[in-house]
Amino acid sequence: MSTSAPAFEAEGLTKRFGETVALKGIDLAARPGTVLGVLGPNGAGKTTAVRILATLLRADGGRATVGGLDVVRHAERVRRMIGLTGQYASVDEDLTGTENLVLIGELLDLRRKDAKARADALLAEFGLAEAAGRRVKTYSGGMRRRLDLAASMVGRPSVIYLDEPTTGLDPAKRDDVWNMVRAQVADGVTVLLTTQYLEEADALADEISVIDHGKVIAHGTPAELKSVAGGQTILVRPTDPARLEETGAILSAVAGRRAESPGRGVITVPVDGDAAFTEVVGRLAAAGIGVTELSLRLPSLDEVFFTLTGSHTTEEEAA
Numbered sequence: 001m002s003t004s005a006p007a008f009e010a011e012g013l014t015k016r017f018g019e020t021v022a023l024k025g026i027d028l029a030a031r032p033g034t035v036l037g038v039l040g041p042n043g044a045g046k047t048t049a050v051r052i053l054a055t056l057l058r059a060d061g062g063r064a065t066v067g068g069l070d071v072v073r074h075a076e077r078v079r080r081m082i083g084l085t086g087q088y089a090s091v092d093e094d095l096t097g098t099e100n101l102v103l104i105g106e107l108l109d110l111r112r113k114d115a116k117a118r119a120d121a122l123l124a125e126f127g128l129a130e131a132a133g134r135r136v137k138t139y140s141g142g143m144r145r146r147l148d149l150a151a152s153m154v155g156r157p158s159v160i161y162l163d164e165p166t167t168g169l170d171p172a173k174r175d176d177v178w179n180m181v182r183a184q185v186a187d188g189v190t191v192l193l194t195t196q197y198l199e200e201a202d203a204l205a206d207e208i209s210v211i212d213h214g215k216v217i218a219h220g221t222p223a224e225l226k227s228v229a230g231g232q233t234i235l236v237r238p239t240d241p242a243r244l245e246e247t248g249a250i251l252s253a254v255a256g257r258r259a260e261s262p263g264r265g266v267i268t269v270p271v272d273g274d275a276a277f278t279e280v281v282g283r284l285a286a287a288g289i290g291v292t293e294l295s296l297r298l299p300s301l302d303e304v305f306f307t308l309t310g311s312h313t314t315e316e317e318a319a
């Protein structure tokens, strides 16, 4: 593991909005050229932490640095190092793709000619060359997200914050965004990615900080986090959905932990070894419960989250 200084770092950040304590002392950091996934449910404090790291909001306590520079004392210099794609689109609907990016370039003190060249290059890189001259209001959701990402790259940032960059996108568009993020990282950019999607954190992040109610409740690589939920998980889908509860009782009894239903018609439980699997098979057979699915597998990150917090991150998406 590299010993280089973190590309960004937050230590003990606290933030309160009136009665709401949004952050209760959060630590986040990423090594240069890596992706830190910040995973948490609605209201966990993800956007608040990003806004502090992006100099847009002041913490009540703690400190944050980007490239070793304090985000409050050196806000101006920090802004030159970062790119931000917010949770809500930040581009102007009435301008074209090109106009949006040129405008941002000019705000960053690029000369018009250079701003135009940068805009053209980014539009091409993000697959928007053909739509460059169209107003953004005619763009699809996926095109907007790509433009948003391009907008955060105009100033050639070394650190980018992506706040839920794929929420609401269909899987193909999500893949496009993931590939763009990977391309940036391959160029040496450091990424802070907030997400509610475990799959996304798993796909992109080198390390993940799981946050809930303003606190980091777990940190590690995706594989490390998966190991906290126990070694493996048994999943059963009884042929007769009416027997789900009965199936759950069997799983709970064998595993010594409460079985949970992560989606319609299936029930899962973490187990410590494959002996439990054999026993479940025997008990299901003895009870005359037929199954259409029965597996032993590594836990998903959603199960990890459930193990850590007792709640799920998001509703299971319909398959």
Ligand SMILES: Nc1ncnc2c1ncn2[C@@H]1O[C@H](COP(=O)(O)OP(=O)(O)OP(=O)(O)O)[C@@H](O)[C@H]1O
Pocket (backbone or CB within 6 Å): 017, 020, 021, 022, 040, 041, 042, 043, 044, 045, 046, 047, 048, 049, 087, 196
């Ligand atoms: N400007 C604000 N004024 C009052 N409360 C706020 C403000 N911003 C955030 N909060 C509250 O702080 C908490 C954390 O909000 P935050 O937006 O950081 O969560 P989040 O993890 O980004 O959630 P989501 O996944 O829904 O975007 C929430 O309870 C939210 O209602």
Ligand SMILES: [Mg+2]
Pocket (backbone or CB within 6 Å): 046, 047, 048, 087, 163
């Ligand atoms: Mg948010």
